Amino acid sequence: MSHGVSVEFKKIQHTETQLKTTGQLLCYKHGLINFTQEQPVQAEHLNFGMIKVRKRIVAISGSTRAHSSNEAILKLIASIYQDVLDVYIFDKLDQLPHFNPDVDEDHVAQSVADFRSLIDSADGVLICTPEYVFSLPGALKNALEWTVSTTVFSNKPFAFIVASGLGEKTFESLELIMNTILQYTIGDHAKLLIQGARAKVKASGEVADPETLQAIRNVADALIAQMNK
Ligand SMILES: Cc1cc2nc3c(=O)[nH]c(=O)nc-3n(C[C@H](O)[C@H](O)[C@H](O)COP(=O)(O)O)c2cc1C
Secondary structure: OHHHOOOEEEEOOOOOOEEEEEEEEEEOOOEEEEEEEEEEEEHHHHOOOEEEEOEEEEEEEOOOOOOOHHHHHHHHHHHHOOOOEEEEEEOOHHHOOOOOHHHOOOOOOHHHHHHHHHHHHOOEEEEEEOOEOOEOOHHHHHHHHOOOOOOOOOOOOEEEEEEEOOOHHHHHHHHHHHHHHHOOOOOHHHEEEEEOHHHHEOOOOOEOOHHHHHHHHHHHHHHHHHHOO
């Protein structure tokens, strides 16, 4: 297994007739079977078998711009770790309504309910964002505001990257926000500031600077380590 990621196995009950899964089935009869798409597995294959559960990261780019370098970083991470992780890139920040505490409890829009469930069901969350006028992009801040009254982020494995021109204010601010809603202090390895981002990361995902590429890998590794604890 590449990247030194430990593997979680879940025992399959004899009584299950069918299980929908992605990942790998270790079957005594057929050996290791790969499922790249969610598909049913028949019970005969599951008897005495073990299923490997792939970790699932929800990745959020704070930039809704086409050809965003932040989105490119998330796609790069998805590509580097494709053998061991499912990385779902949430690209609907701009479809969430403006946060309003009056409708926060019972009557939230479907898009908000879906966003909360997505975070809740993720094994880990990764945010990669630029800075706009010395702060988080409004769309990202808005999405986070919709989670504050919930527990979807509580103790969730988390890492973040700020890739921007300068980005220092956003790095500081996002760390404070997330330390609060995660209810723990983000470790040093799970956060990264990339300054001069558009020169270092092309929209194609090419990272010319080896130090930046290694730093991006380190953040992803820190998130994986948290998820495997
Ligand atoms: C309206 C606007 C305001 C910006 N303000 C800042 C800023 O305060 N600090 C900063 O570091 N970069 C600022 N930038 C630059 C962007 O953060 C930078 O271009 C970033 O790389 C864009 O990320 P993206 O490629 O993922 O869209 C600003 C850009 C825009 C469009």
